[in-house]
Amino acid sequence: MATSLNLGVFDIYLKKSVMATSLKDRPSSVAKPPPGNDVLARLFAQARPLVMGVLNVTPDSFSDGGRFLDPQAAIAQAHRLVAEGVDILDIGGESTRPYGGAVRVPRDEERARLAPVLPEVVALGVPVSIDTLKADIAAWALDEGAAIVNDVWGLQGDPDMARVVAAHGAPVIIMHNRERADPAIDIVADVSAFFERSLAIAARAGIARERIVLDPGIGFGKTAEQSIACIARLDAWRGFGLPLLVGASRKRFIQSLVPSEPAERLGGSLAAHLIAVENGAAIVRAHDVAPTVQALAVAAAIRRAR
Numbered sequence: 001m002a003t004s005l006n007l008g009v010f011d012i013y014l015k016k017s018v019m020a021t022s023l024k025d026r027p028s029s030v031a032k033p034p035p036g037n038d039v040l041a042r043l044f045a046q047a048r049p050l051v052m053g054v055l056n057v058t059p060d061s062f063s064d065g066g067r068f069l070d071p072q073a074a075i076a077q078a079h080r081l082v083a084e085g086v087d088i089l090d091i092g093g094e095s096t097r098p099y100g101g102a103v104r105v106p107r108d109e110e111r112a113r114l115a116p117v118l119p120e121v122v123a124l125g126v127p128v129s130i131d132t133l134k135a136d137i138a139a140w141a142l143d144e145g146a147a148i149v150n151d152v153w154g155l156q157g158d159p160d161m162a163r164v165v166a167a168h169g170a171p172v173i174i175m176h177n178r179e180r181a182d183p184a185i186d187i188v189a190d191v192s193a194f195f196e197r198s199l200a201i202a203a204r205a206g207i208a209r210e211r212i213v214l215d216p217g218i219g220f221g222k223t224a225e226q227s228i229a230c231i232a233r234l235d236a237w238r239g240f241g242l243p244l245l246v247g248a249s250r251k252r253f254i255q256s257l258v259p260s261e262p263a264e265r266l267g268g269s270l271a272a273h274l275i276a277v278e279n280g281a282a283i284v285r286a287h288d289v290a291p292t293v294q295a296l297a298v299a300a301a302i303r304r305a306r
């Protein structure tokens, strides 16, 4: 059942990538799609869950702040993640701090953190997503070779973000967010309503649906119970017909179950990501790439042997 759910998502993309290939064979008078257009199609053509690796070029990220602020350390980490089998490298120069307390970083500083690192990371040949709240940082990163925009305010933060994404023909990750958690709300309904608003913004800006990934935003404006519910009820968003991403890595809901520091949450992160994939996630976002790749491969082999 879960396998067929997952294949449903991949099927859509496999068909679209076949269509994209046959379009390429048509006469050159046919307008060429903008660069980056088929990144998702190519990724999903692998017909297996994908691992997005986290690269935080920040002093204050909740789990690894300061470790990769030095450009050489960040570039070395990118090399490591590629060697470990990452599918997408998610680079950010400003902590989004799911649990509050993020220091807003001026645009120039965010760009200064990323500038020495981004071209080196792009050169590794793995698709790069830019994790930013700012439309002009997204535009700059796309011009530098990033392939995907990861917006933790789902096109509802910076009013220029949808235009930038559309103008570059880039895929976008629309993540659910809230200013603060409210334990009284139905989180699944709240996420659905947020996705509806984001998709309306995307449609108005001219972003094609096949360039959109949805993410319930584990830990962002949610209680621990609500984060757990989002993973448990992931199939509630299958009706959108879009790939789903889950980023449970090292998040605080794990600590609510088993007291632990962020770096001690690998077991919980793996459990959450394996169940997310069972429930339909096409991409998981992880700090610990090698163990995640291994866990997914073993789970897939066991599923195939059923």
Ligand code: HH2
Pocket: 054, 056, 058, 060, 061, 062, 063, 064, 092, 094, 095, 096, 097, 098, 131, 150, 151, 152, 173, 175, 215, 217, 218, 245, 246, 247, 248, 285
């Ligand atoms: N989580 C974080 C940041 N960006 N993007 C998406 N799409 N989904 C997520 O769950 C997500 C995200 C938080 O993790 P991290 O980047 O390690 O922390 P910080 O924001 O403090 O840098």
